[in-house]
Amino acid sequence: MIKKITYLAQACSWLAVLTTVGMILLFLGFLGVRGFDTINPTLFFGNTPPWGAIIGRLPVWHGIWPACVGTVALVLLSSLLAIPLGLASGIYLAHYASGAWKRWFSLAVEVLAGIPSIVMGLFGFALILSLRKTVAPQANTCLLLSAGCLALLVLPYLILMTQTALEALPDELRQAGLSLGFTPWQNMVHVLLPVAGRGILSGVILAVGRAAEDTAVILLTGVVANSGLPSGILDKYEALPFHIFFLAAEARSDAELAQGFGAALILLILTAALFLGAYYLKSTFTKTWDQKNLSI
Amino acid sequence: MGPKKPVDLEPTVLVKSLHVGFAGREVLHNLNAKFNRGWLAVVLGRSGSGKTTFLRALNRLNECFPRSATRGSLKLKLQGEWRDIYRNAMPLPELRRRVGMVFQTPHLLPGSIADNLALPVKLVLGVPRRNIASRVEWALEEAHLWDEVKDRLNAPAHTLSGGQQQRLCLARLLALEPEILLLDEPTASLDFRAALKVEELLLSLKERYTIIAVSHSLSQARRLADEALIFRDGSVVQRLSREDLQAPDTLQALLEEIF
Amino acid sequence: MLIQGQASSPRTAETVLQAHWRHLDRRQSGIKGLLLGATILSCGSVLAILGFLSYFALPIFSEGHLAEILSWEWRPFQGKFGILPMAVGSLSLAVTAMGVAYPLGLGICGFAHGLGPRCLKGPLMGLINFMTSIPTVIYGFVSVIFLVPLVRGAFPESTGYSWLTAALTLSLMILPTIVLLVHAQLQQVDARVRLASAALGFSPAQTLLWVMRPLAFRGLWAAAVLGFSRALGDTIIALMVAGNAPQVPNSLLDSIRTLTSHIALVVATDSTSQAYQSIFASGLILFGVSIAVNLTLRRLQSRAALPATGRHD
Numbered sequence: 001m002i003k004k005i006t007y008l009a010q011a012c013s014w015l016a017v018l019t020t021v022g023m024i025l026l027f028l029g030f031l032g033v034r035g036f037d038t039i040n041p042t043l044f045f046g047n048t049p050p051w052g053a054i055i056g057r058l059p060v061w062h063g064i065w066p067a068c069v070g071t072v073a074l075v076l077l078s079s080l081l082a083i084p085l086g087l088a089s090g091i092y093l094a095h096y097a098s099g100a101w102k103r104w105f106s107l108a109v110e111v112l113a114g115i116p117s118i119v120m121g122l123f124g125f126a127l128i129l130s131l132r133k134t135v136a137p138q139a140n141t142c143l144l145l146s147a148g149c150l151a152l153l154v155l156p157y158l159i160l161m162t163q164t165a166l167e168a169l170p171d172e173l174r175q176a177g178l179s180l181g182f183t184p185w186q187n188m189v190h191v192l193l194p195v196a197g198r199g200i201l202s203g204v205i206l207a208v209g210r211a212a213e214d215t216a217v218i219l220l221t222g223v224v225a226n227s228g229l230p231s232g233i234l235d236k237y238e239a240l241p242f243h244i245f246f247l248a249a250e251a252r253s254d255a256e257l258a259q260g261f262g263a264a265l266i267l268l269i270l271t272a273a274l275f276l277g278a279y280y281l282k283s284t285f286t287k288t289w290d291q292k293n294l295s296i
Numbered sequence: 297m298g299p300k301k302p303v304d305l306e307p308t309v310l311v312k313s314l315h316v317g318f319a320g321r322e323v324l325h326n327l328n329a330k331f332n333r334g335w336l337a338v339v340l341g342r343s344g345s346g347k348t349t350f351l352r353a354l355n356r357l358n359e360c361f362p363r364s365a366t367r368g369s370l371k372l373k374l375q376g377e378w379r380d381i382y383r384n385a386m387p388l389p390e391l392r393r394r395v396g397m398v399f400q401t402p403h404l405l406p407g408s409i410a411d412n413l414a415l416p417v418k419l420v421l422g423v424p425r426r427n428i429a430s431r432v433e434w435a436l437e438e439a440h441l442w443d444e445v446k447d448r449l450n451a452p453a454h455t456l457s458g459g460q461q462q463r464l465c466l467a468r469l470l471a472l473e474p475e476i477l478l479l480d481e482p483t484a485s486l487d488f489r490a491a492l493k494v495e496e497l498l499l500s501l502k503e504r505y506t507i508i509a510v511s512h513s514l515s516q517a518r519r520l521a522d523e524a525l526i527f528r529d530g531s532v533v534q535r536l537s538r539e540d541l542q543a544p545d546t547l548q549a550l551l552e553e554i555f
Numbered sequence: 556m557l558i559q560g561q562a563s564s565p566r567t568a569e570t571v572l573q574a575h576w577r578h579l580d581r582r583q584s585g586i587k588g589l590l591l592g593a594t595i596l597s598c599g600s601v602l603a604i605l606g607f608l609s610y611f612a613l614p615i616f617s618e619g620h621l622a623e624i625l626s627w628e629w630r631p632f633q634g635k636f637g638i639l640p641m642a643v644g645s646l647s648l649a650v651t652a653m654g655v656a657y658p659l660g661l662g663i664c665g666f667a668h669g670l671g672p673r674c675l676k677g678p679l680m681g682l683i684n685f686m687t688s689i690p691t692v693i694y695g696f697v698s699v700i701f702l703v704p705l706v707r708g709a710f711p712e713s714t715g716y717s718w719l720t721a722a723l724t725l726s727l728m729i730l731p732t733i734v735l736l737v738h739a740q741l742q743q744v745d746a747r748v749r750l751a752s753a754a755l756g757f758s759p760a761q762t763l764l765w766v767m768r769p770l771a772f773r774g775l776w777a778a779a780v781l782g783f784s785r786a787l788g789d790t791i792i793a794l795m796v797a798g799n800a801p802q803v804p805n806s807l808l809d810s811i812r813t814l815t816s817h818i819a820l821v822v823a824t825d826s827t828s829q830a831y832q833s834i835f836a837s838g839l840i841l842f843g844v845s846i847a848v849n850l851t852l853r854r855l856q857s858r859a860a861l862p863a864t865g866r867h868d
Contacts, residue, residue, distance in 0.1 A: 006760050013670040016662020017679060023727060024686065027697055034700075088593030096587055097594070098362070108598035110853070114845040115604065116788030118815045122838045125822055126607040129831075152600055159597060176403035179357055181393030181420040181472060183579065185586045190415060195406050213690035216790035216815070220822050241692040248699040248795055257700070264693045275688030387576045 035265030043262040070237040077147035090162025113156035121220030124149040141222030144233040154207035161203020165196040198285035202278040209274035215241040305332040314368035341527030355395040396469035397478040402461035410449040439467035459490025479509035612835035629801035644811040649786035655726035660733035669759030695795035698724040713808040716798035740774020784848040790815035
């Protein structure tokens, strides 16, 4: 009987693994095969001469270059907003907060992490609605608003990764600095942060990846299909994930569909590269303190 | 081995009815003690008798642990002035610089051998950059480590042997000009030979500092101590002079008390 | 910096020292204040989000639209703004996606912890980890191009944009969440029992099925709850492939609309104020569900955690 159950379980597990691996390979293979040929300068710049497009002199009509620039701008702006706030909050929660306050703050961070991204977008939308009703009747959804909402979306990841990386450090490291007469902040800046740096950096990279791929937030806060390069942070913009979303529904020709595959592959390569970078940093971080090998 | 009893002892640490607890559980009860400069006191006792907590009370490191509570009076004579460190407080960093501590296992800072000394000297004492190298050398000489490491100051500190690491920690303390040294079983993680080197070092330092060492070894206490304090359940139950420690009949009683 | 050397008299030396110490203390509390400010800002954003959603959903109550919003018909041009079909859509999609993903996830975890060959564990978990980095919109895109025609081909009466297509795609997206959570729990349990059960002569497969499985039940629950909430919170896959018809589905081949895609659709097609009220109501429902999920997870975790026992001697 026990043998039979074991065999059955083994068969089921093989089935599950083969199904999943098969689906994923099919999925990636499909994307790779259809997308590979489309990756060339035309994908990015259409008929526009690349150099003129890159320096922003010539508008690009049939390429994904504006979407790429939009995504980069979006990611940079939201990182600028989220990283300082996330690191500071993570440090506070790891080493300064205590007792009931720490529990309440942690609860808030967890709730923030659980909020669906569309609700984050809806929050941005509501913000604009109320601005219009009150102080700024001209207010409209824009790059800055999207970046702000994306920053909120990735903020809890940054906080949790910073807090976890700092709390994972051995106690003796903290005591060493304090017992020598470092102030808590000196100990943080010169001892703990350098050692936890890789772990924190991997969290930052994962957060950047999430900001780059999210579609639901920007859908409600100012992304459009055809705006060209963003001309300012208070303007509409294009972004890669939205471009893919748009082409899936609205592609009118094989050429546009091919562009969709190209854009999807570019976005996948981007997020996969970020993911691998974070994975590498995280594994070396764990090794660093696991083996008591605290050199930086 | 040690010098004869100095003529006039200068008291530097006065502990009166000290209580320390964590999360409501009291670890030290009504503890009284006195320590002197130029005098090496060894604290003995079973594990769990509050030895480490007592040392940490002297540089207020217990406050790094959750829900610690300290009562009583703990006076230190620092720079010629008596201060109750829990009341008429100086800032914690300043207190901890003057009351240096070495842990059971070497607590290294990240980075090279030189970094381990230079960083505290720079941050805590504010020594200008040009003077740091000479102070690093001085401290390593003090800790009898200079000859062993002078050619590889920029090697990662964890490449040193355990005994060298522990002496590096001592050098790091001495560089900060402390007045009181707290040693928490400084040789517990070392082999016999390395332990002897550290003991030698301690004996050479004791003239100039107030040294309080927790030890796990009776024979070590007999080699080092000018005075031994026996801890049980969070208070001092017995004090032994150097002569008492050498006497064979106290030895038997001690063995039963501690082990 | 520290004041060293001889001062003119002990009194002034002491005063100078005291001033220096006060300066140090102020600096430390200044830094602490800044960090606290950042934390309050981060955590306060949760309240801000809740506040804005509630403020915009308020007219539902004050103008007495609650019964209209909580009804079964969405025909904005006829003044019907019911979101219950979308709530049912969200729920059915999340449940079916879990129905596919959860058994697959458990199978994969079992495979990695004793049922499959050891040498395949590394590559398998690597692949699962990699899956977390695939953008949702790409799942949607490939599904539109590949799976939708497939479903249309197999069931000619359907357009292919259906509950079934969305559930299959979504299950792929939530799979890594489930696997990684259960895997983490099994690893913890494994560390505790491996030697003991190996010493009793259990095979790895038997250890997993009869020793570890009962011990890992919290991880199993947590994975179910978190996977479900991720499925419920997804917008893009539902929006791209579920068809978005505001109706209660009769079969897996019917088109459905979720609360999340409802929000996106209404914002995209500029509508009346009552339509807006319906999306803020949807937002509040989603927010409420995410809080409920969070509290459940916390309860599961707090039971898992042992009482902290610090050792001080």
